[in-house]
Amino acid sequence: MMNRKSFIRNTSALFAASFISESFASSAHNCPSTSTAPLKLKKGISYYMIKEDLSVADKFKLVKDLGFDGIEINSPGTLDIKELLKARDLSGVEILGTVNKDHWSKPLSSPEGSVQQFIVDSVAKSIEETKQLGGDTVLVVPGVVNAQVSYETAYQTAQKNIRKLIPYAEKHKVKIALENVWNNFILSPVEAKRFVDEINHPLVGWYFDVGNVLRYGWPEHWIETLGNCIFKVHIKEFSRKVMNEQGLGKGFGVPLTEGDIDWKVVIQSLQKINYKGEYLVLELGSADQAQLQDFSNRLDKIIGYNV
Secondary structure, eight states: OOOHHHHHHHHHHHHHHHHHHHHHHHTGGGSOOOOOSOOOOEEEEEGGGBOSOOOHHHHHHHHHHTTOSEEEEEESSSSOHHHHHHHHHHHOOEEEEEEESSTTTSOTTOSOHHHHHHHHHHHHHHHHHHHHHTOOEEEEOOOOOBTTBOHHHHHHHHHHHHHHHHHHHHHHTOEEEEEOOSSSSOOSHHHHHHHHHHHOOTTEEEEEETGGGTTTSOHHHHHHHHGGGEEEEEEOOOOHHHHHHHOGGGGGGSOTTSSSOOHHHHHHHHHHTTOOOOEEEEOOOOBOHHHHHHHHHHHHHHHTTOO
């Protein structure tokens, strides 16, 4: 007969095996796939980057002439919906999604109930506008940690409020794309994946910003870990040397493709996870037409690694 110690040992092993199996099964939809085939990639640009004093329609036309496929709009209520739709239809430039304009000053992680309600309502409105504009993602910063808001409190509060937004996302079939920024919060790819895995909804994932991670990591590591949790990708450059010599924010001041990002490796990493978001979206400073053309050419160089 099996003695007590043998029973406990065998039962524990069986439980552990079952737990591990269930854990892998429950998170399987988030596991990165592996591929080396070329991706379908489109060129995107943020609306605020267009420095030229033009009408909305003419800005869309300029974006088209510069070789971009889509444009990203700040939301809610920054521009007239009908005017945007008309510009979209005349130019053929997609409105790929929106960026919520309130998520930084009034974060989802705020300890104040009134602020939390304000930002939930604001993001909900952005989700609605995104649907009206034909986009499929709304970018949201998940939270901010500071002297008044602890890391753990920010984590729990942000998740709670993101869950409140899921019914709006489901209604409009719009994805909530959380962006990694310098917010003292979600500082590693493993944590970023855990954050959305715990929310456990296919409409909640990441808007991965390549340049933002250079301060404390490598973009290819984030891409490998986040896999198909990445809904879209923001493109900007960064130099650690300039950061160390001139200050943190100055690291973004180098021309695209001339900093520390290995763009070939980034594209190869996106290929390995079979990135489905299609868009690589420029998020740089405002620029005139000549500068925007240079940005477009440099983005072409990055996409050229997609072979």
